[in-house]
Amino acid sequence: MIEAAHLTKRFGALTAIDDVSFSVARGEIVGFLGPNGAGKSTTMRILCGVFPPTSGRAVVAGYDVCTESLRARAHIGYSPERVALYMDMTVREYLAYVADMKDVARHRRAAAIDGAAQNCGLQHVTHRLVGTLSKGYRQRVGIAQALIGQPTVLVLDEPTAGLDPEQVSEVRGLVRDLRGERTVILSTHILPEVEATCDRVIIINKGRILAVDTPQNLNQRLRRTSQVHVEVRAPAAAVAARLRAVAGVVDVDAVRAGEYVTVSVTSEKDRDQRAQIAAAIAAEGWELLELRAVTLSLEDIFLSLVHPVAAGPEAPRQ
C-alpha cells in the first residue's frame, strides 16, 4: 500500500531524512517512533505530497507521490502534527468543506460527515464553531477530517499529542478499530502508544531508520543482555566481588541503599542466572531480600537504539 524507497530530504545544509526505505502492507498499522526532530513529520509530509523528496521515490496506493500526486493524494487522509483548522466554521461546515475538497459525491456527503463525526465522537458538537472547541475535540476534528472520503491510507502525525489520558485511549481505540480496513501510519514519540496500537514499528532517529519490526520481535532481537535485580543485606564490595565470579555474568553494579545493597547484575543474552545468583548469595549466608529478572521495555530498546553508548536496560542511575 505504501512503498518508500531511499527517500532523502535536504533543506539547505540540513538533512531531514537520509535514505529512508520501508513498505507498509494493506490493512497494516505502522508506528513511526522517534524523538522530536527525527524526521517523522518530514517522511509523512513526503508521503502526503506536501513536498517532494530530494531523492528517492514513494508510492502510495499504487501512485507515485511526485508524478501522480493528485491521484495519490486522493487516497490519503492526513492529520498533521499541528492541528490546523479554520476556527470560523462549525464542525459540520468544516467537514462539508473537506468532503468537497476530496470529491465526495453530493448525495453521499451527509453520510460521510455523519460517519466521520461518529467515528471520532463528534456527533454532539457538529453545530459548534471549531474555535470554541477544546484541544481534545479539535484533535478529533483533525482526525475526522482525515477520515472523510474513505481514504485507503491514513497518515496521522502525533494523533494523541496534547490529549488527556482518557482522550488518548479513545484515539487509540479509534485507530485500532480501523485495523484491517485502512492502512495506517502514525507517528509518536510515546512508546506505549506503539505497543498498544501498532502491528509494526519503524524506529527513526536523526533522519535514519534504525529498526523496522514488530514490537515483540524488537524486544527479542535487541535484548543483548539479560538483567537481574537483587537486593541483599551485605557489604557492597563483597557482594560485587562474589557475583562477578558467577559464570556468565558480564557486569555487576552494587549500590548501598540504606541497610541493603541494591545490585544490578548483567549477564549474557538469553542466560537466566537467577538460580546461580541466589545460590551464591545463600552460600555466603547473606540475607536475600529481593531477586527478579528485569524485562526490557520498548523504552529501553528505543534508548539503546537512539543512544547506543548510554545503552543498557535500566541505564545507570546518577
Next chain:
Amino acid sequence: MKFLVICRRELRSYFTSYVAYVLLTVFLLLSGYFFYSDLVFFILFGGYVLPTGLWQYVFLDMRLCALLVLPLLTMRLFAEERKLGTIELLWTYPLRDRDIVAGKFLASWIFFVIMLLPTLLGPLLFYQYYQFDIGPVAAAYAGMLLLGTAFVACGLFISSLTENQVVAAMGTYGILVFFWFMTWNEEVADQRIIRVLLRLSLFDHFYNFARGVIDTKDVVFFLLFVAFFLFLTLQSLTARTWRGVR
C-alpha cells in the same frame, strides 16, 4: 472546479468576520463622501465638462479608497492559512496549487466587486436630476475594476510570502504606493528611465480611465500586472518543494 470550493470558503470567511464589514463600510463612507464633495465642488465652481471636471476627481478619489482598503482585504488570504497551518492540509488534498490561487483570488475579487457596486448609487441618483453621458462613467468603472484586480493580485502575492497579516498588508501598501509614486522624480531621474517608469506606473495607466478613455494599452498593462502577480503567487506556493514548510 476545486477553486470554487476554495472560493466559497473564503467568501464565507469574509462574510462571517466583522473585519470585512468594517472595510466595506469605511470604503463606502469615504467614496460616498468624496463623490458628494466632488459634486459640490463641480457645481459651485462651475464646471462645464463632466469627464474632466467631475468624474476624473470622483474616480481618482475612489482609487485612493481602494488603495486604503484592498490590502487589508487580501492580507489574510495566505498569511492566515500559514499561521493556522491549514495550508499544509490544503497541499494534501487532491487539488492543484493553481486551484488554490484561483479560488482565493476570485473570492477577494468578488468581494471587491461587491464593495464597488453600492458606489453606483451616487451616479445613479445624480442621473435622476441630470441625464449625463454614461460612457465616461462606464469607462471609469472598467478602470476601477482593472485597478482593483491589480491591487488584489498584488496583495495575494505578498500574503503568500508571510504568515503575518500586518507584514502582508504593509508589504502590499509598499509595492502599490511605489508603483504610484515612481514617476514623481522626473526632475532627477534619467529621461530614458523615466520613460520606462511611466510605462510601469499603475496609476498613470489609470488616469485615462478616470477621464473616460479606454486605451487598449492600459487594459493590457493591467492584465499583465495581474498575470505577473498571480504567476509569482503560484511560484511562492511551489517554493515549498525546495524550501520546505515554514
